Amino acid sequence: MNQQNIQESIVKASRVIGKTWPLYSFVTSNPLSGYERFPFKDAVSSAKKHLNANVYPDTKIYQQAWEQNEIGDIELLSLLRENGLHESPEFYLEKMESLKRTTEKNKNHDLDRIMAKWLAAFMDEGLAEWEMPNKKDGFYGAWRTLAKYDGEIGIKDSREIPKTSSEALTGILKDYSTEACVDIFTHHLASLSGWTGYINYRSESNSPWQQEYPINLEDYLGVRLWIAQHLKLPITTNNDTVQTDETLEKLQYICLKAWESSWQNQLIKTIMEAPTTTEPTPKEPLAPDAQLVFCIDTRSELIRRHVESKGNYETFGYAGFFGIAMDYEDLDNGLTRKSCPPIVDSAYKVSEMPQTDKKEKLLAYEKKNEVSKFGEYFLKRMKNMLPSAFGYVEGSGVYYGLSLLARTLVPGHLYSLKQKNTSSPESYCHPTINSVHPQTDHNLQIPLDEKVAIVKSAFDLTGWKQFAPLVLFVGHGSHTANNPFGSSLDCGACAASPGRHNARMLAKLANMPEVRKALLERHEMTIPDTTIFIGAEHNTTTDEIVIFDSEVPDTHHRQLEDVKADLLRAQETATKDRLDNAHNSVSLAKTKANDWGETRPEWGLAKNAGFIVAPRKLTKNTNLNSRCFLHSYDWEMDVSGKALEGIMQGPMVVTQWINNHYYFSTVDNTTFGGGSKITHNVTGKFGVVQGNGGDLKMGLPLQSLRSSDHEMYHQPLRLSVLIHAPLSRVSEIISRNENLKTLLDNEWIYLMVQDPKQDNTIKRYQKNIEWISSSEKPGTKENSNSHIETEILAEIPG
Secondary structure (H helix, E strand, C coil): CCHHHHHHHHHHHHHHCCCCCCHHHCCCCCCCHHHCCCCHHHHHHHHHHHHCCCCCCCHHHHHHHHHCCCCCHHHHHHHHHHCCCCCCHHHHHHHHHHCCCCCCCCCCHHHHHHHHHHHHHHCCCCCCCCCCCCHHHHHHHHHHHHHHHCCCCCCCCHHHCCCCHHHHHHHHCCCCCHHHHHHHHHHHHHHCHHHHHHHHHHHHHCCHHHHHCCCCHHHHHHHHHHHHHHCCCCCCCCCCCCCCCHHHHHHHHHHHHHHHHHHHHHHHHHHHHCCCCCCCCCCCCCCCCEEEEEECCHHHHHHHHHHHCCCCEEEEEECCCCCCCEEEECCCCCCEEECCCCCCCCCEEEEEEECCCCHHHHHHHHHHHHHHHHHHHHHHHHHHCHHHHHHHHHHHHHHHHHHHHHHHHCHHHHHHHHHHHCCCHHHCEEEEEEECCCCCCCCCECCHHHHHHHHHHHHHHHCCCCCCCEEEEEEEECCCCCCCCHHHHCEHHHCCECCHHHHHHHHHHHHCHHHHHHHHHHHCCCCCCCCEEEEEEEECCCCEEEEECCCCCHHHHHHHHHHHHHHHHHHHHHHHHHHCCCCCHHHHHHHHHHCCCCCCCCCCCCCCCEEEEECHHHCCCCCCCCCEEEEECCCCCCCCCHHHHHHHHCHHHHHHHHHHHHHHHHHCCCCCCCCCHHHEEEECCCEEEECCCCCCCCCCCHHHCECCCCCECCCCCCEEEEEECCHHHHHHHHHCCHHHHHHHHCCCEEEEEEEHHHCCEEEEEECCCEEEEECCCCCCECCCCHHHHHHHHHHCCC
């Protein structure tokens, strides 16, 4: 076993783990992304074996879905019959419950505990007061130096340990075949998939912490396997792999397919039966008073409906990073963070500059910020240093007692007070954009061509036809208190950052006279002089829309005030709708936003199941219950098909990541999720563990997915995409994008196309770019065996 074989084996084995994203940038992603080139059914079967995880919804979840008519009679019975199963659904649900496997004991517990202890110490990112020594030597080097002080390992001299991880692995595995090594590595990477997922993230992100204190999967495996060999713990998997009950898995898969088919049929029915948006008559206004561009996020579906109902407004859906592949430098702490999808390389850096006449305000803000940061540092030192800790607690007890009482009893009032008294940098700064291409100076202004391309792309992808006097680009962010997973509620398209920075930057670019002139001369795109672009942010916890209007000219203030008034009314009705509360809904939303004991400040993207790429008129008169991502698209304006191809390559893939993150976090919250928030402990500033140790949690908390420990809220269904475009265009795009074809062929995504050239009939994708017709009526499938369907209909009462 040489070094090259070791590296190749580690790469193959690492398919079993995804990436564990840090709390400060908690991006939802498919934990089985390494298996996406395999069929979903095979991928989850492999994950079940290696991770000892549940990969399909629990039987009780299926029973709830069946009892609530989420799984249709025809869909389930049809699939059962096609698989030679002729008993009733109730019979098979009971059979699934009887076949339910019991949780097996973790035979790696001692080894896992030792490794988690060392990983937590080495990978700490500033939480610990005393840093682990020798971290600059990397994980393996630092551990080798300090291992003699660990009584559980039991060595007296570091020279007993090979000098490098490569030497350690080569020596331990010299008698094993390459295939056996892949199995061994897979087993040991899967044993702590949360921690190894974070090593995976650190290695690929090359963050400052990684540059300073390097760690990789080879070093991890070198430490783990040497300890296992030294303590005479098993290195190979032997016969410890999980035995899969084929009958149970088959029934689970059938129920999942039936549930997904039922949801698709209901979506098709909803779309086909919705009243269509008619063209305006001559008596009606031809142009909207304002246009608002929201993120495609499922939470935007609700607020868009309520905004549209308050006046003559037109809304669009666009990926929330607004087409700007950027990093953003935070004015508060000077840190630069990614603010675009993780699958996109950042090309720009955006920072804040004071407006010409407001430099004094920026200086005052920076001074106040410095005082605040020193105060936080001082208090932290007082609390954590041994000589001062007890005196600090006694001396500050009254203040903290009153503070805790207020945060407990009147969190909503404190939230409103803080919002009112907080000075926002957006009121006296404007964003500036610079290139971060390696071959250029970071302070170099980007060329006009690139500015024009960013703006033009936004209008091309959304099918823009006319411009209102006010156009708002509305990013989104969340507000919560005492919530380690807070960033998971921000914009996934902005790498779990708020979308306000991207929205403001796009507005700034679109307002530039030179950009408008170039759009007209080069692309015949006319933006009226009377049109003003404004950045804004939708707070998804309170449904408030904050408008960053410090640079809006006086000529538009009256119109803007009218828009603000309508947005306040939209907030009121949207919170009533979302929180199911007819009285004081805004107050309740603010309380949730600032309640430090609230385990569920908002539902995030729970219940996501669909992605619709279509003009707004297709869904405008439809309540989709915040279950669909909505991307605006007009096939007639996309002559070349490039806009649709960009949507399918980017947002469609990202929404699949989000969907699968929610799916797997739901079906096994212990392995793929975050466990209960109630017993979370933050480790290293970047992650949480359950209780006092163990594996790093990689997914969403239980409270973000279920109404209670046993009651379903999120429905674990794979993503169903509906595209309104000619079928031939979609087929061509799939044929020249192997990655998209793989995701579709392997059933990581379902695809339906509504063809406007074929009377808006809807067809469903089958393997190898084949399509079958889908009826407007749910449950009737042209590809079904008619005699089976007749038998099923006869069985259903009534």
